[in-house]
Amino acid sequence: AIRMTQSPSSLSASTGDRVTITCRASQGISSYLAWYQQKPGKAPKLLIYAASTLQSGVPSRFSGSGSGTDFTLTISCLQSEDFATYYCQQYYSYPAVFGGGTKVEIK
Amino acid sequence: EVQLVESGGGLVQPGGSLRLSCAASGFTFSSYWMHWVRQAPGKGLVWVSRINSDGSSTSYADSVKGRFTISRDNAKNTLYLQMNSLRAEDTAVYYCARDVGFEYYMDVWGKGTTVTVSS
Numbered sequence: 001a002i003r004m005t006q007s008p009s010s011l012s013a014s015t016g017d018r019v020t021i022t023c024r025a026s027q028g029i030s031s032y033l034a035w036y037q038q039k040p041g042k043a044p045k046l047l048i049y050a051a052s053t054l055q056s057g058v059p060s061r062f063s064g065s066g067s068g069t070d071f072t073l074t075i076s077c078l079q080s081e082d083f084a085t086y087y088c089q090q091y092y093s094y095p096a097v098f099g100g101g102t103k104v105e106i107k
Numbered sequence: 108e109v110q111l112v113e114s115g116g117g118l119v120q121p122g123g124s125l126r127l128s129c130a131a132s133g134f135t136f137s138s139y140w141m142h143w144v145r146q147a148p149g150k151g152l153v154w155v156s157r158i159n160s161d162g163s164s165t166s167y168a169d170s171v172k173g174r175f176t177i178s179r180d181n182a183k184n185t186l187y188l189q190m191n192s193l194r195a196e197d198t199a200v201y202y203c204a205r206d207v208g209f210e211y212y213m214d215v216w217g218k219g220t221t222v223t224v225s226s
Contacts, residue, residue, distance in 0.1 A: 087151060
């Protein structure tokens, strides 16, 4: 199975900061990558699919880029409601695999 | 409103069985693939199983293959996960989720139901 590695595993940031999270696949996955946001005690929420396409209703401060093995999720101006854990997920091949998550905490 | 509501979680002894349900509403359930994804306490998301729209095709993570069975009743708009031979490592919150459309990623998630396997 393809392995998905996220970095960092956690980060501290302040409201208004620009935040970048990376996700690396163990083999090429083209653009078959999704990003999710999960808040404590809540279900995951789809943010981005096809590596860079914003899901309907997701604020434009979120963006995704990359293809092949290296991907990034960027939050351009961190808001209070963005403090959460973020997961990448590949859907290029079976089985679907999630990254280990990146927890974005308040500095 | 598109909604998924899981039920059936609880405390079960190792080796026991449990059946989870997921009631769907607000969309044409029979048109969508569905998934189960789990999350152990303090850990990340792990895909468990997928079923196609008419129930004729299923797939499983290696960790649950032969022990878990996914099924659906499109007349009742309900997804199921039958879990047998449960182990401590199956302890997790189990989410049902809707596939976006034959893609293996998910755009609608339920709130989850908690399964605890312990003696």
